[in-house]
Amino acid sequence: MDLPETMTAVGVDQPGGPEALRTVERPVPRPGPDELLVKVAAAGVNRPDVLQRRGFYPPPPGAPDIPGLEIAGTVVDAGRGASHWIGQPVCALVAGGGYAQYCVAPVGTCLTVPEALAMEEAAALPETLFTVWVNLFERGFATEGEWVLVHGGTSGIGTMAITLGRLFGLKVIVTCGTEEKCRRAKEIGAAATINYREQDFEVEVDRLTGGRGVSVVLDMVGGDYLPRNLRCLGEEGRHVSIATQGGPRAELNIVDVMRYRLTLTGSTLRPRSIAFKSAVADELKRNVWSFVESGQLRPVMDQCFPLAEAAAAHARMEAGDHVGKIVLLP
Structure with missing residues (x-):
């Protein structure tokens, strides 16, 4: 499919409070070998994103500076060895880049989203x-x-x-x-x-x-x-x-x-290797994913915000009033 050259994402001008988050235009990333390009339908908000925004948790080497560690959406492009994923609905653990319209995810950390699960729920699962x-x-x-x-x-x-x-x-x-x-x-x-x-x-x-x-x-x-x-x-x-x-x-x-x-x-999860995270994904497929497919395992959802309101999502997380997961919708 034809992909746009640029996309809307959320970046951090300078470390600070929720107001430090800004919508920005960035090039649409391209997947490398064993990587997928996901058109993001929803992205989870997590405490490490808050720490990154405040300047206390920089992305690991090679990861995007865009916050966001979990996404759900549809695969629209793939690198070498992964083209059979195109068109599949997936959720994925990523090292960064989730607060955007498109995000690259390693094949190994992707899980297929069952039909019964809404994309915003799927995005609230991986992290x-x-x-x-x-x-x-x-x-x-x-x-x-x-x-x-x-x-x-x-x-x-x-x-x-x-x-x-x-x-x-x-x-x-x-x-x-x-x-x-x-x-x-x-x-x-x-x-x-x-x-x-x-x-x-x-x-x-x-x-x-x-x-x-x-x-x-x-x-x-x-x-x-x-x-x-x-x-x-x-x-x-x-x-x-x-x-x-x-x-x-x-x-x-x-x-x-x-x-x-x-x-x-x-332990900390974000800096671990793709090989380690892929091994964990395999264990989840064997031991846990059947509960997701049957509807027995669903995330507890708090509130969804438009991507442009990422600052409000962070403010809610820091206020501590939420119960369950906060999600952004590009």
């Missing part, structure tokens, strides 16, 4: 699905019947952890900042909720688990939450860090780590 799968199940080794503590229960990550946990037989406890968010988390499928503004989550975890503690903590706070999280873990417990919204430094009692044989781990 949180890849992140939760890698960190909760691969690094955290969560298995059926275990108690899991997840902070930020109504965030995109939190709601995905609840949903996946329910499908795989986990008992997910989440922390939230209001009673309304606790109620929503329960509706989504959390086994228990803790209002961290009114309750001590250490005390509540101890009560809920009968003093045994949880098997896994999935933490996006860091800072002074780390020692508190470790006190929530039972024997052989695993602590998985995926962000440091509360700060990158913490003190811990190494004796407790030794005594209870705890494991501390964590």
Whole structure:
């Protein structure tokens, strides 16, 4: 098909607040070998996009400077070895470039969108699905019947952890900042909720688990939450860090780590290789995608914004009032 030479995208003039986001004209990218050009129908908004806008999370080498780590749309062009994808509806994890009318995606990180899933829902899946799968199940080794503590229960990550946990037989406890968010988390499928503004989550975890503690903590706070999280873990417990919204430094009692044989781990997804992300996509196809196709796994949606209103989407995310995923519609 004939493609335009330029497209509308969202760029960052200078690091700053949501107002730093501007619509810009950029050349339409061209796919290389084993890459697809996707006409973007929807793009997910994630916390790393906010950090990039503020100047704290630069794109990895070779990635576009346009924000956006997940997209959904139709393949309109393909590089060598991938032409059979043209015309297919896909969602994809990308290293950047999602806030645009067109985006290049590696073949390996693309997943076919089933007919029952709207494009805005499909765009809200990859970043949180890849992140939760890698960190909760691969690094955290969560298995059926275990108690899991997840902070930020109504965030995109939190709601995905609840949903996946329910499908795989986990008992997910989440922390939230209001009673309304606790109620929503329960509706989504959390086994228990803790209002961290009114309750001590250490005390509540101890009560809920009968003093045994949880098997896994999935933490996006860091800072002074780390020692508190470790006190929530039972024997052989695993602590998985995926962000440091509360700060990158913490003190811990190494004796407790030794005594209870705890494991501390964590990861970041964006800088990982295409080969790694493609391997994760293959695991999701084998283990999870049937739940998407059957309608059992859908993202929790908050609000959709036009691409030109990306600043408003970021403002909503930073305000912390959202439940689930925020999505841009080019």
